[in-house]
Amino acid sequence: MKGSEKNVHGTVIDFRNWKRDLNVFINATDSQMLVNKMEERKKYVPGFSFEYKLEKSQLHSIFWADEVAKCNYKEFSDVISFDATYRTNRYNLKFVPFTGIDNHRRCVTVAAAMIRDETAESYKWLLNCFMKTFGKEPNMIVTDRDKSMAIAIKEVFKTAKHRLCMWHIMRKVPSKIQEANPNIEDKQEKDFKKRFDKIVWNMYIEPTVFEEKWEKLMDDFSLKNDSWFKYMFDIRSSWIPAYFIETEMFSLMRTTSRSESENAFFHTLQDLHQIC
Incomplete structure (x- = not known):
């Protein structure tokens, strides 16, 4: 309308007031406006x-x-x-x-x-x-x-x-370790995390090998009776790669969320x- 943005004068407050007035004008009709716009796009x-x-x-x-x-x-x-x-x-x-x-x-x-x-x-x-x-x-x-x-x-x-997103699960591991063993030392926690990652992210081990290594890890860190780790083991087939290596392109699940x-x-x- 003005020919160029250089010809448009106004302060930040002017534009905020304009936006406020526009929202007041639209008020409760915005949902209908959205539907109308989408339906028109669908039509043409x-x-x-x-x-x-x-x-x-x-x-x-x-x-x-x-x-x-x-x-x-x-x-x-x-x-x-x-x-x-x-x-x-x-x-x-x-x-x-x-x-x-x-x-x-x-x-x-x-x-x-x-x-x-x-x-x-x-x-x-x-x-x-x-x-x-x-x-x-x-x-x-x-x-x-x-x-x-x-x-x-x-x-x-x-x-x-x-399948379940491994990123959502893995981000909870540090807090779950602390809940299960509040007195765990930093060195022990790092050792657990290292061993845990090694078996969880491994795409090349058989399910039986995974289960053996998981059991050994839980024994070593006294987590066998922890409810969260027990539950995650119970649903292992829905998030551990070892249980769906036959699925094409499954390795893409290893990326973050x-x-x-x-x-x-x-x-x-x-x-x-x-x-x-």
């Missing part, structure tokens, strides 16, 4: 998918995937992680990125969603939208230890193997948007 942009769910006339969940995301999934659908740890500020919605890994071991987004709650029903709706959009399951789906996620995956996915890095990326975008 080939390959764009969008689904949404209402509860009591309020926006409950949305799911979308564009053409680039679909190309990513077509090429890199071997191992997909999805996580719901990132909560948006204003509406208390959970942001859920579906993340794959490309040939350079970099994150690629294959779909994204926002959900109101973390119930099994919400996750089932989300995964059904995923299947409607892509038409095929990934070889492996990686999540944290959310029980609602596990229920939804079991009901919707028929062939995909569900993909969804966490995606959250950081989108969080940075949000911060930049607020600054602007």
